[in-house]
Amino acid sequence: MTGKRILSVVAHRLAILAYVAFALFPLYWLLKVSVTPNKLLYSEGIRMWPSQTSFEHFEFVLKHSDFPVFFKNSLIVSGSTAIIVTVLASLAGYAMSRFNFRGKYWIVTLMLLTQMFPLVMLVAPIFKILSPLGLTNSLTGLVIVYTAFNVPFATFLMQSFFDGIPKDLEEAAMIDGATQFVAFRQIILPLTLPGIAATLGFVFTAAWSELLFSLMLISGNDAATFPVGLLSFVSKFSVDFGQMMAAGVLALIPACLFFLLIQRYLVQGLTAGAVKG
Amino acid sequence: MASIDISNIRKSYGIHPVLHGIDLEIKDGEFVVLVGPSGCGKSTLLRMIAGLEAVTDGEIRIAGKRVNDLAPKDRDIAMVFQSYALYPHMSVAKNMSYSLRLRKTAKEKIASVVASAAGKLGLDPLMERRPKALSGGQRQRVAMGRAIVREPKAFLFDEPLSNLDARLREQMRAEIKKLHQDLGATSIYVTHDQIEAMTLADRIVAMHGGIIQQVGSPLELYDNPANLFVAGFIGSPGMNFFEGRYMASGETANFALTGGMALPLGGTANLADGSRATLGIRPEHVALGAEGLDVLKATVDLVEPTGFGIIVHLKLGPVAFKAFTLDRRFLGMHGEVNVRLPVGNLHFFDEAGRKV
Numbered sequence: 313m314t315g316k317r318i319l320s321v322v323a324h325r326l327a328i329l330a331y332v333a334f335a336l337f338p339l340y341w342l343l344k345v346s347v348t349p350n351k352l353l354y355s356e357g358i359r360m361w362p363s364q365t366s367f368e369h370f371e372f373v374l375k376h377s378d379f380p381v382f383f384k385n386s387l388i389v390s391g392s393t394a395i396i397v398t399v400l401a402s403l404a405g406y407a408m409s410r411f412n413f414r415g416k417y418w419i420v421t422l423m424l425l426t427q428m429f430p431l432v433m434l435v436a437p438i439f440k441i442l443s444p445l446g447l448t449n450s451l452t453g454l455v456i457v458y459t460a461f462n463v464p465f466a467t468f469l470m471q472s473f474f475d476g477i478p479k480d481l482e483e484a485a486m487i488d489g490a491t492q493f494v495a496f497r498q499i500i501l502p503l504t505l506p507g508i509a510a511t512l513g514f515v516f517t518a519a520w521s522e523l524l525f526s527l528m529l530i531s532g533n534d535a536a537t538f539p540v541g542l543l544s545f546v547s548k549f550s551v552d553f554g555q556m557m558a559a560g561v562l563a564l565i566p567a568c569l570f571f572l573l574i575q576r577y578l579v580q581g582l583t584a585g586a587v588k589g
Numbered sequence: 590m591a592s593i594d595i596s597n598i599r600k601s602y603g604i605h606p607v608l609h610g611i612d613l614e615i616k617d618g619e620f621v622v623l624v625g626p627s628g629c630g631k632s633t634l635l636r637m638i639a640g641l642e643a644v645t646d647g648e649i650r651i652a653g654k655r656v657n658d659l660a661p662k663d664r665d666i667a668m669v670f671q672s673y674a675l676y677p678h679m680s681v682a683k684n685m686s687y688s689l690r691l692r693k694t695a696k697e698k699i700a701s702v703v704a705s706a707a708g709k710l711g712l713d714p715l716m717e718r719r720p721k722a723l724s725g726g727q728r729q730r731v732a733m734g735r736a737i738v739r740e741p742k743a744f745l746f747d748e749p750l751s752n753l754d755a756r757l758r759e760q761m762r763a764e765i766k767k768l769h770q771d772l773g774a775t776s777i778y779v780t781h782d783q784i785e786a787m788t789l790a791d792r793i794v795a796m797h798g799g800i801i802q803q804v805g806s807p808l809e810l811y812d813n814p815a816n817l818f819v820a821g822f823i824g825s826p827g828m829n830f831f832e833g834r835y836m837a838s839g840e841t842a843n844f845a846l847t848g849g850m851a852l853p854l855g856g857t858a859n860l861a862d863g864s865r866a867t868l869g870i871r872p873e874h875v876a877l878g879a880e881g882l883d884v885l886k887a888t889v890d891l892v893e894p895t896g897f898g899i900i901v902h903l904k905l906g907p908v909a910f911k912a913f914t915l916d917r918r919f920l921g922m923h924g925e926v927n928v929r930l931p932v933g934n935l936h937f938f939d940e941a942g943r944k945v
Binding site: 376478480481483484485487489490491494499502503508 | 639640641660661662666667670671672674675676677678687688692693735739852
């Protein structure tokens with residue numbers, strides 16, 4: 313390697329490093345504040361790492377706050393939404409990709425239309441609809457709303473994955489003796505695992521961090537999800553940053569675990585269709 | 590094994606008709622090739638037999654049983670696709686046994702049938718591989734293996750060799766023919782390659798524009814094409830055509846080529862005096878360097894050696910045509926050459942393109 317090439321490689325790596333540092337810095341700060349004892353939080357000035365660390369905030373959040381409830385609620389809502397949306401979007405995406413039916417054009421148009429409005433506009437009508445049904449202040453209500461808002465995009469996502477799978481495969485399976493549904497389940501679905509992982513991940517994180525509807529539809533602590541719960545660390549006179557950050561760190565764990573679990577498929581999924589075969 | 594009867598089959602997409610009433614009887618054990626240019630409806634017809642395409646009108650019977658409304662899985666046929674359509678997430682063994690597993694065949698039976706098919710196709714060392722780890726030819730063999738394990742009523746092939754290179758195509762062509770000889774299975778094979786059609790078929794069905802143009806043995810189509818389309822489609826290099834007017838004069842006749850030259854015909858043809866017609870002759874029947882009174886003077890345009898023989902591009906006035914010869918003396922030929930178009934090898938087609 314010539315000196316020039318080494319230089320360009322070093323510069324390249326440094327640039328990547330700088331970008332990663334920039335992207336991860338807020339997360340680092342979250343972690344740093346969460347382990348800084350209260351007494352040092354305002355007294356030490358701005359330091360990269362506190363002179364003394366403690367897990368007092370974590371202890372408080374886990375033992376003395378409602379955070380475990382928020383956490384459980386979030387897990388239920390995000391998990392159910394992700395699964396329901398993925399199942400619906402797989403079936404709908406397959407139909408969009410493979411079948412021609414009357415009104416298909418209008419269904420696609422309608423689905424696109426739902427993506428065009430700012431969600432804030434819809435808060436009041438949705439509240440009006442859910443309230444008489446007893447679905448405000450309930451996790452089920454949240455799951456329904458999240459599912460409704462995520463299905464269109466997830467359907468388009470899944471459709472693009474199905475479009476990438478040659479029709480010949482299911483025709484071959486049907487000639488081999490499968491019904492269309494068996495061909496879908498045994499041949500097409502296994503090949504769409506990357507797409508399913510991508511959809512699951514996308515919907516899970518969207519629901520996990522959703523604040524607007526959760527804030528508007530949920531009032532008590534019993535059914536609050538964790539983004540709403542975080543606000544409970546904000547009182548009228550002060551913000552308990554240490555506890556809030558500790559809760560934030562804990563909230564990151566399931567999202568990280570989830571992505572760790574699906575990342576093998578996700579990487580395939582995001583690049584699927586880029587090259588043939 | 591079974592016969593397949595197709596009667597008055599029609600297919601339209603919306604208002605666009607694709608097949609205009611196809612009638613075809615395929616005998617038990619017969620190897621029939623559907624051949625024609627792309628868009629002639631041959632693949633559509635095959636897919637209708639397979640049950641992958643709905644029948645607009647008409648009737649398809651497999652082994653005497655009407656199958657119009659049966660799902661593909663209930664027709665008991667096997668199909669080899671142009672893309673092979675191997676299941677990417679299954680090993681070769683799993684690919685081949687899929688149909689049997691769907692039918693809940695006993696494990697031991699599956700193992701023995703798959704092993705015997707693998708043996709026939711030389712796939713034994715590849716059984717645990719995934720399709721992506723196979724070469725084109727091997728994939729093709731797996732696709733065939735998947736078809737033969739089931740002993741179906743009929744095999745359907747949809748341009749199975751189009752994705753292979755020339756040498757491999759030749760080799761697989763021979764293997765398919767051998768397989769058919771061994772199994773004696775009713776087979777329908779779709780191709781646009783007339784060489785494949787000629788070499789494989791018991792009977793060729795030449796199609797064009799959604800209509801069957803001619804059905805017959807390969808040599809029947811070659812020696813006695815029913816119309817201009819078949820004459821031009823079958824054979825490589827293709828048949829030469831001369832347009833002109835048929836001029837009868839008593840016991841003999843002339844063919845007045847468009848462009849002014851007259852071709853003396855030894856006898857008469859079944860054409861009205863003065864009618865417009867097309868005269869066809871295969872390149873290998875054009876006699877180069879002929880002597881005598883009935884020779885024509887043609888100009889040599891281009892000489893193409895193929896190794897096996899020589900294709901000579903000629904011009905008769907403004908009309909271009911080709912001759913094929915095995916005689917290497919013609920390799921360095923240029924300028925003018927005497928040619929004869931032997932009367933016995935001429936084909937006449939009337940104004941509508943029908944052979945007379």
